[in-house]
Amino acid sequence: MSDRVKVVVTGAAGQISYSLIPRLVDGTVFGNKKVDLELVEIPAVLNKLEGMVMEMEDSFFPHMGDINITDNFADAAENADWFLLVGSIPRGIVLNGKKIEERSDLLKVNGGIFIDQGKAIGEKGKEKAKILVVGNPANTNALIGHHHARNETQLWMAMTMLDSNRAKSFLAKKASVGVDEVTKMTIWGNHSPTMYPDFENVLIGNQRGADVFSDLQWIENEFIPGVQQRGKAVIDARGASSATSAAKAALDTVRAVEHKTIDGDCFSAAIVSDGSYGIDEGLVAGVPLISDGQGQVNLVRDFSLSDFAKQRIQISIEELKSEKEAVADLLD
Ligand code: NAD
Ligand code: LMR
Numbered sequence: 001m002s003d004r005v006k007v008v009v010t011g012a013a014g015q016i017s018y019s020l021i022p023r024l025v026d027g028t029v030f031g032n033k034k035v036d037l038e039l040v041e042i043p044a045v046l047n048k049l050e051g052m053v054m055e056m057e058d059s060f061f062p063h064m065g066d067i068n069i070t071d072n073f074a075d076a077a078e079n080a081d082w083f084l085l086v087g088s089i090p091r092g093i094v095l096n097g098k099k100i101e102e103r104s105d106l107l108k109v110n111g112g113i114f115i116d117q118g119k120a121i122g123e124k125g126k127e128k129a130k131i132l133v134v135g136n137p138a139n140t141n142a143l144i145g146h147h148h149a150r151n152e153t154q155l156w157m158a159m160t161m162l163d164s165n166r167a168k169s170f171l172a173k174k175a176s177v178g179v180d181e182v183t184k185m186t187i188w189g190n191h192s193p194t195m196y197p198d199f200e201n202v203l204i205g206n207q208r209g210a211d212v213f214s215d216l217q218w219i220e221n222e223f224i225p226g227v228q229q230r231g232k233a234v235i236d237a238r239g240a241s242s243a244t245s246a247a248k249a250a251l252d253t254v255r256a257v258e259h260k261t262i263d264g265d266c267f268s269a270a271i272v273s274d275g276s277y278g279i280d281e282g283l284v285a286g287v288p289l290i291s292d293g294q295g296q297v298n299l300v301r302d303f304s305l306s307d308f309a310k311q312r313i314q315i316s317i318e319e320l321k322s323e324k325e326a327v328a329d330l331l332d
Contacts, residue, residue: 004034004065006080006126010073010117011087012039013048015240016134019247020084022056025064029255034065038076040087046071074120081126084250085145088113088135090241103136103192103231104323110135111327114145122149128295132253132269133158134246138191139270139284140323146272146284147331155297158270160187160195160286161256162242162249167197167227174223175204175212183265186288186303188277189316190323191270193228195286196312201303203264210306224312260293266300267291276301277313283320 007024011017017039025035037056039049049069056067070076077083088110091100100106113135121131131154133142138158146156168182175182184203188196199219202209213219234242256267266288273279276299277287288300305313324331 003032004036005030005082006036006038007082007084008038008040008073008076008080009084009086010040011085011135012069013041013045013052014086015243016086016246016250018052019244020086020250021052022059022061023247023251024254025056025061027061027063029251030063030258033063035063036065037067038080039067039069040073040076041069041071042087043071073117074124077117077120077124079124079126080121081129082254083117083121083125083129083131084134084254085114085117085131085141086134086250088141091136092235092239092241103138104319104326106136107140107323107326110137110141111144111330114141115148115330118145118148121145121154122151125149125151125154127151127153129154130254130257131156132250134250136191137323139286139320140327142270142284143272143282143324144327144330155257156272156284157253158191158284158286159246159249159253160191160268160270161253162246163187163191163195163197163227163230163286164268165245165249165252166230167199167202167223170223170226171199171202171204171209171213174215174218177204181205183262184288185268186266187227187268187286188309188313189270189286190320191286192316192319194316194319195228196309196316197224197227198288198303198309199223200306200309201288256289257291257297258293259291261290265290271297271299274299277303277305278310279313279317280321283317283324285317285320
């Protein structure tokens with residue numbers, strides 16, 4: 001196994017990346033490997049990245065390898081192991097005189113970015129490269145990227161780890177336990193207000209969530225909408241979308257893929273569906289996953305889903321189908 005890993009980060013001058021990039025090289029994600037960084041931005045803000053490089057050098061990270069800044073994604077993609085696709089516009093800002101309210105309003109604004117990036121990743125990224133789409137609408141952006149990559153050895157994911165971390169935090173508070181006692185959390189479907197946080201299959205210690213959370217009023221009226229709308233709540237409070245928690249979730253996803261999943265646990269990300277759990281083949285939907293720690297990520301296939309869960313998941317799948325239709329022109 002190589003003792004170096006090459007990581008491409010887009011949107012490297014943005015707020016998520018400012019929190020994300022230093023933690024990629026602190027030894028907690030890739031262990032003792034040297035981490036070579038390709039930081040990609042649009043030309044207008046490349047100079048900001050020069051400052052970022054200075055700060056990275058001044059921080060003295062023993063695991064940092066080469067660091068390069070560029071506006072040429074295709075060059076950056078050459079032989080890369082990981083792609084963290086953060087670069088895109090967040091909601092909450094005013095664009096062409098209209099405030100962008102929902103992540104799906106970003107479909108046309110951001111979707112186009114993922115055509116050329118997908119092609120470059122498919123052609124130039126390593127066989128078995130891992131791609132995590134953070135930029136919204138993450139699932140459909142990943143669908144576009146995967147479509148254009150045309151490389152089935154690589155793994156495309158859209159980030160639902162932030163939603164999973166949020167859901168764990170809500171449930172830990174409700175059950176009066178530490179967040180580390182909440183495991184096996186899955187976010188099903190889209191990273192959007194239709195996502196379904198699976199409170200039934202989650203484990204609180206050794207107990208199934210279905211047996212712990214009997215207050216279904218709270219589940220339906222507070223927990224599910226609370227997780228679904230947490231991104232908006234942060235935007236309303238902060239005047240900007242979540243950044244440090246999003247960076248932590250991206251790092252958690254990379255860590256979950258790079259390290260073997262503890263027996264009985266799983267992690268959450270959206271991947272290209274093979275039709276399992278009744279999710280239409282080809283959609284990028286949140287599901288439970290495990291990693292063997294050697295680069296292989298597998299779907300957990302034996303979750304039992306209640307009728308309530310199935311009905312909620314279907315709502316999110318219908319939304320993913322309509323997002324796919326809305327970007328049909330970006331899919332050839
Ligand atoms: P930001 O505006 O601070 O930074 C985005 C950066 O992307 C900017 O510096 C911009 O110049 C750059 N960029 C735009 N187009 C690019 C391109 N083609 N190539 C390279 N860089 C490009 O935004 P942010 O707060 O860092 O958020 C980034 C994205 O992540 C947003 O779409 C946001 O909605 C999304 N997000 C997703 C999650 C999630 O859970 N999936 C969580 C939080 C934020
Ligand atoms: C989040 O969930 O915090 C991000 O997707 C940002 C947003 O637009 O909500």
